Amino acid sequence: MAHQALSQRALRLRDSGHKLTHARLTVLDVIERSGGHLTSTELLEKVNAVDSTIGRASVFRSLDLFTRLSIVRPTYIDSSVTPTYVLLPDGHHHHVICTSCSRVIEFDECGLQALEHELEQRLNVRLTGHLLEFYGLCADCQNNTQRDNDED
Amino acid sequence: MAHQALSQRALRLRDSGHKLTHARLTVLDVIERSGGHLTSTELLEKVNAVDSTIGRASVFRSLDLFTRLSIVRPTYIDSSVTPTYVLLPDGHHHHVICTSCSRVIEFDECGLQALEHELEQRLNVRLTGHLLEFYGLCADCQNNTQRDNDED
DNA sequence: TTAGATGCAAATAGTTTGCATTTGT
DNA sequence: ACAAATGCAAACTATTTGCATCTAA
Numbered sequence: 001m002a003h004q005a006l007s008q009r010a011l012r013l014r015d016s017g018h019k020l021t022h023a024r025l026t027v028l029d030v031i032e033r034s035g036g037h038l039t040s041t042e043l044l045e046k047v048n049a050v051d052s053t054i055g056r057a058s059v060f061r062s063l064d065l066f067t068r069l070s071i072v073r074p075t076y077i078d079s080s081v082t083p084t085y086v087l088l089p090d091g092h093h094h095h096v097i098c099t100s101c102s103r104v105i106e107f108d109e110c111g112l113q114a115l116e117h118e119l120e121q122r123l124n125v126r127l128t129g130h131l132l133e134f135y136g137l138c139a140d141c142q143n144n145t146q147r148d149n150d151e152d
Numbered sequence: 153m154a155h156q157a158l159s160q161r162a163l164r165l166r167d168s169g170h171k172l173t174h175a176r177l178t179v180l181d182v183i184e185r186s187g188g189h190l191t192s193t194e195l196l197e198k199v200n201a202v203d204s205t206i207g208r209a210s211v212f213r214s215l216d217l218f219t220r221l222s223i224v225r226p227t228y229i230d231s232s233v234t235p236t237y238v239l240l241p242d243g244h245h246h247h248v249i250c251t252s253c254s255r256v257i258e259f260d261e262c263g264l265q266a267l268e269h270e271l272e273q274r275l276n277v278r279l280t281g282h283l284l285e286f287y288g289l290c291a292d293c294q295n296n297t298q299r300d301n302d303e304d
Numbered sequence: 305t306t307a308g309a310t311g312c313a314a315a316t317a318g319t320t321t322g323c324a325t326t327t328g329t
Numbered sequence: 330a331c332a333a334a335t336g337c338a339a340a341c342t343a344t345t346t347g348c349a350t351c352t353a354a
Contacts, residue, residue, distance in 0.1 A: 018308085018309090054310090058310060123257055125288050132285075135280055171327080210335060
């Protein structure tokens with residue numbers, strides 16, 4: 001029952017001694033295709049759209065496992081209710097998220113090496129990675145905002 | 153029915169045109185005393201211990217208000233279920249999270265203004281905030297790691 | 305073959321809402 | 330005095346659990 005080619009992360013999953021089940025591979029695939037920014041609710045919907053026989057519990061269990069394996073990480077940034085899961089690529093991770101349309105814009109440079117270094121010295125920690133997210137409005141949503149008004 | 157001296161943040165609350173109610177002042181006080189790292193559930197308990205007549209709804213409403221006023225911010229700690237609220241000292245938010253013991257170490261400087269500015273120009277976006285998390289081992293956990301091995 | 309994973313449905317957390325009442329200014 | 334905020338309890342949403350069944354290795 002071969003899925004398609006296994007992603008890097010799927011291999012990590014297997015190497016850590018867990019079974020490569022249909023449910024897990026599907027959940028992982030959905031996360032990867034999504035660009036790596038999903039709430040659990042969005043994930044549930046998308047997984048369900050792909051294969052409606054996969055149960056909610058398995059999605060949550062996968063999310064939990066992936067978190068423990070550092071494949072994914074929950075962040076709370078603008079929904080105060082549902083955590084957003086972000087894919088953790090290898091070294092660092094940074095992008096801009098449009099708070100209006102949720103579009104994700106990647107960028108390469110983050111220039112944090114210097115800061116990382118300084119923090120290691122000053123705080124006496126050993127750092128292995130980081131997550132940097134900027135929040136704001138993308139070009140399109142800035143234009144649409146001229147129509148104004150959706151304050152609370 | 154004067155509470156004790158008003159904190160800096162309580163003043164901000166008032167200045168923003170909201171009433172200084174008993175419930176709000178109590179919630180704020182509990183957060184400030186706690187060192188500024190609480191889940192909503194912990195907050196509910198502590199508020200209840202101080203004054204059991206304050207209802208859950210008011211606690212959540214305060215949390216919501218404080219978040220909108222940037223007095224507090226929901227963030228990831230290690231429960232994947234309940235957001236943790238941290239006090240926001242100034243404008244932005246950044247910290248180091250120990251991947252072993254989940255300890256959170258705050259730091260002030262992030263030097264991202266320059267980058268933020270550059271991205272706004274280059275990507276044609278309008279940025280309003282950011283989250284910066286470093287992951288690594290705190291001093292204690294580096295030492296304990298000599299004893300190695302506590303995989304799952 | 306068999307331990308580990310699953311799907312289901314019911315149980316549990318966590319959060320929000322409507323509304324009559326109270327309170328800060 | 331009166332708009333804003335509250336407390337309550339019920340509604341809702343999100344997540345977890347127990348267990349019989351299934352499946353990857």
